[in-house]
Amino acid sequence: MIVAVASGKGGTGKTTIAAAFAVLAKSAVLADCDADAPNLHMLLHPEILEEREFRGSRITVIDETKCIDCSTCREKCRLDAITQDLTVDPFSCEGCSVCVIVCPVNAVTLTERVSGYVYISKIRYGFMSHALLKPGEANSGKLVTVVRQNAKLLAEKEKSNIIIIDGPPGIACPAIASVTGVDAGLVVTEPTLSGIHDLERAIQLLRHFNVRPFVFVNMYDINEDNTEKPLKFCEENDVEVIGKIPFNPVVRRPWLTEKQ
Numbered sequence: 001m002i003v004a005v006a007s008g009k010g011g012t013g014k015t016t017i018a019a020a021f022a023v024l025a026k027s028a029v030l031a032d033c034d035a036d037a038p039n040l041h042m043l044l045h046p047e048i049l050e051e052r053e054f055r056g057s058r059i060t061v062i063d064e065t066k067c068i069d070c071s072t073c074r075e076k077c078r079l080d081a082i083t084q085d086l087t088v089d090p091f092s093c094e095g096c097s098v099c100v101i102v103c104p105v106n107a108v109t110l111t112e113r114v115s116g117y118v119y120i121s122k123i124r125y126g127f128m129s130h131a132l133l134k135p136g137e138a139n140s141g142k143l144v145t146v147v148r149q150n151a152k153l154l155a156e157k158e159k160s161n162i163i164i165i166d167g168p169p170g171i172a173c174p175a176i177a178s179v180t181g182v183d184a185g186l187v188v189t190e191p192t193l194s195g196i197h198d199l200e201r202a203i204q205l206l207r208h209f210n211v212r213p214f215v216f217v218n219m220y221d222i223n224e225d226n227t228e229k230p231l232k233f234c235e236e237n238d239v240e241v242i243g244k245i246p247f248n249p250v251v252r253r254p255w256l257t258e259k260q
Helices: 014-025 072-076 098-102 140-158 173-179 193-208 224-236
Strands: 002-006 028-032 047-054 057-062 108-113 116-123 126-133 163-166 184-189 213-218 240-245
Touching: 002 014, 002 173, 002 193, 014 028, 014 163, 014 184, 014 213, 028 140, 072 098, 098 108, 116 140, 126 140, 140 163, 140 173, 173 193, 184 193, 193 213, 193 224, 213 224, 224 240
Parallel strands: 002 163, 002 184, 028 126, 028 163, 184 213, 213 240
Antiparallel strands: 047 116, 057 108, 116 126
């Protein structure tokens, strides 16, 4: 059973709910698929067992022994990633390969670069697959796929019958990679205008990929009038609401430890 915990926006409490499910399941495999800004580790304190490099992008390399200083690569680069002295700015280069094509002496090539890191970890309640993408790097959707593959291998190895995915907020590529092929999607929402609006988008995403959606209303008591709006939306659209919990400031106390 693979359950994806999703949200249309950040800050709804999605990761907190996913961590709570890990405690209840006791022997689940957790997959933190928010590779751009992971924070599940802050709640579950994983012990890293394995770390691997993730190479999801490419960067231009200029061979100085072949280069004839014609500057064609610099002139054709629309990202200004090649400087006047024909060095490559790694923060601007997106590996589009235009410079490779236009170089008259084949002095320019592309090479894979480290875009992030993939981890396999042990947690108190089972195991965890997670990753961290370097700032500004792309291909987070591809990295999410790697995290999910590792979670599946972990579940098979440890004979765990449930995988809980903490997906990234929103409906972009990483969110799509997190929810495709799962057995159920739990959308965590909050009684704010943006929370209600983005709840609808998240449910549309799940249904587009034939994933059965469920809804959980977090912090429902901060605005009970607004809480009625997602409840009504779910009733009208045949979406099951599995629960709602009140706001509790103890969750965000900086001194709160795992045991507490």
